[in-house]
Amino acid sequence: MIKIINESFDLENEFKRLNSSENGAYSFFLGTVRSEIRSLNKNIKGIFLECYEELAYTQLDKIRNIALKKWKLSECLIIHRIGKLNLGEKIVLIITSSSHRTDSIEACEFVIDSLKIDVAFWKFHLLDNGEKEIVPQKKKDKEKILKWREIIN
Amino acid sequence: MIKIINESFDLENEFKRLNSSENGAYSFFLGTVRSEIRSLNKNIKGIFLECYEELAYTQLDKIRNIALKKWKLSECLIIHRIGKLNLGEKIVLIITSSSHRTDSIEACEFVIDSLKIDVAFWKFHLLDNGEKEIVPQKKKDKEKILKWREIIN
Amino acid sequence: MNITLKYFSWIRVKLKKSHDFIELNQTTSFKKLKSNLISKDPIFQEIFSDKSVKYFLNLNELEDENKILNNGDVLAFLPPVTGG
Amino acid sequence: MNITLKYFSWIRVKLKKSHDFIELNQTTSFKKLKSNLISKDPIFQEIFSDKSVKYFLNLNELEDENKILNNGDVLAFLPPVTGG
Numbered sequence: 001m002i003k004i005i006n007e008s009f010d011l012e013n014e015f016k017r018l019n020s021s022e023n024g025a026y027s028f029f030l031g032t033v034r035s036e037i038r039s040l041n042k043n044i045k046g047i048f049l050e051c052y053e054e055l056a057y058t059q060l061d062k063i064r065n066i067a068l069k070k071w072k073l074s075e076c077l078i079i080h081r082i083g084k085l086n087l088g089e090k091i092v093l094i095i096t097s098s099s100h101r102t103d104s105i106e107a108c109e110f111v112i113d114s115l116k117i118d119v120a121f122w123k124f125h126l127l128d129n130g131e132k133e134i135v136p137q138k139k140k141d142k143e144k145i146l147k148w149r150e151i152i153n
Numbered sequence: 154m155i156k157i158i159n160e161s162f163d164l165e166n167e168f169k170r171l172n173s174s175e176n177g178a179y180s181f182f183l184g185t186v187r188s189e190i191r192s193l194n195k196n197i198k199g200i201f202l203e204c205y206e207e208l209a210y211t212q213l214d215k216i217r218n219i220a221l222k223k224w225k226l227s228e229c230l231i232i233h234r235i236g237k238l239n240l241g242e243k244i245v246l247i248i249t250s251s252s253h254r255t256d257s258i259e260a261c262e263f264v265i266d267s268l269k270i271d272v273a274f275w276k277f278h279l280l281d282n283g284e285k286e287i288v289p290q291k292k293k294d295k296e297k298i299l300k301w302r303e304i305i306n
Numbered sequence: 307m308n309i310t311l312k313y314f315s316w317i318r319v320k321l322k323k324s325h326d327f328i329e330l331n332q333t334t335s336f337k338k339l340k341s342n343l344i345s346k347d348p349i350f351q352e353i354f355s356d357k358s359v360k361y362f363l364n365l366n367e368l369e370d371e372n373k374i375l376n377n378g379d380v381l382a383f384l385p386p387v388t389g390g
Numbered sequence: 391m392n393i394t395l396k397y398f399s400w401i402r403v404k405l406k407k408s409h410d411f412i413e414l415n416q417t418t419s420f421k422k423l424k425s426n427l428i429s430k431d432p433i434f435q436e437i438f439s440d441k442s443v444k445y446f447l448n449l450n451e452l453e454d455e456n457k458i459l460n461n462g463d464v465l466a467f468l469p470p471v472t473g474g
Contacts (some may be wrong), residue, residue, distance in 0.1 A: 024187030034177030087174035121389025137386035274473025290470035
């Protein structure tokens with residue numbers, strides 16, 4: 001299941017959707033709004049997430065299908081929020097479920113690493129002075145995805 | 154935080170305990186009761202978890218401290234249930250939190266892999282006929298931990 | 307024929323709009339469209355010279371400059387993504 | 391002197407008890423205790439010959455057979471663990 005939504009979500013409820021006694025293992029990755037650039041002497045009060053929804057759904061679907069094919073997963077849930085989010089709020093949740101833990105753990109990492117590089121979302125920092133500042137793509141994220149391309153192909 | 158408990162727990166509540174805008178990344182591993190041996194023509198109705206609690210707390214504490222030292226984590230929560238559990242019920246939860254995702258993801262996998270091999274819990278299958286059957290340790294789990302011993306030392 | 311252009315992230319901010327509907331008199335390649343846009347607004351020079359920008363035509367990445375555009379096409383301008 | 395023995399998993403099931411309190415007249419090594427237990431109950435032969443069983447003395451793994459046991463010590467018998 002893939003959801004791009006404005007409102008927040010509850011981890012227990014999302015888990016319940018996937019919960020089945022066929023599975024023994026669930027891996028979650030949860031990304032939240034971090035007060036990162038405080039250290040750069042800027043105060044952020046939140047972020048804004050822009051999205052090309054139509055494209056993002058097809059890109060997430062592609063990533064999810066690769067994961068389902070490559071690993072023995074029974075499910076792969078991806079939720080990504082858009083719009084204005086405050087510090088500490090949830091941005092993204094991946095849950096993968098499988099019989100054995102190695103599948104769900106690896107697949108979960110693959111999905112978040114791919115999402116960071118291949119899906120049409122853009123993050124802006126909302127500064128205290130009212131400005132919006134574009135968040136640049138991280139070099140590390142671009143490098144990390146190369147590892148997966150070798151594994152997947 | 155480390156908890157060995159009889160009753161179940163709520164994922165959203167456990168997350169809230171750790172939630173801080175210092176973190177951008179949370180990794181969860183959740184293990185549940187799987188109806189695995191159905192395929193072996195046995196029906197299990199649940200599991201029983203035995204524990205040497207005093208020892209398990211010190212062993213979990215040691216694993217947690219290694220994780221906190223090796224990776225840049227702000228927290229590492231470990232919850233393990235004991236006693237009788239039904240199919241689909243939660244057994245174990247690990248949550249690691251960090252600024253950047255690679256730390257929490259790697260540390261979370263290290264903790265569950267270590268727990269499987271180094272902590273005083275024993276699993277029994279509760280069969281339909283009322284028998285308790287001891288679950289054997291998996292060779293795969295013993296092999297997987299060797300990888301970490303190289304990384305940690 | 308009509309084509310929709312969609313702008314995201316810094317391109318949207320720079321152009322101060324999220325999309326354009328443009329009319330073309332004849333079939334046009336992506337390459338020709340680029341010159342056309344640059345001649346109307348020099349900001350497009352900056353956009354097209356940024357190699358990190360990707361172009362998606364009807365939700366598929368456009369990699370061939372000579373691709374012919376058709377009536378109803380949606381062409382999106384995507385700076386490097388930063389979700390998650 | 392008194393020593394507590396704690397049994398887990400199949401050892402507990404086999405012995406049909408989770409612990410024993412034993413009294414010893416003199417200081418004894420772990421090795422001597424083993425012979426002592428085997429002489430009382432042959433099941434211990436099976437336990438001690440299983441190389442996968444680990445022994446924890448006061449929460450620390452016991453690896454030296456000649457370790458001397460002290461009054462109040464807690465010695466636990468641990469088959470391979472299967473939590474998580």
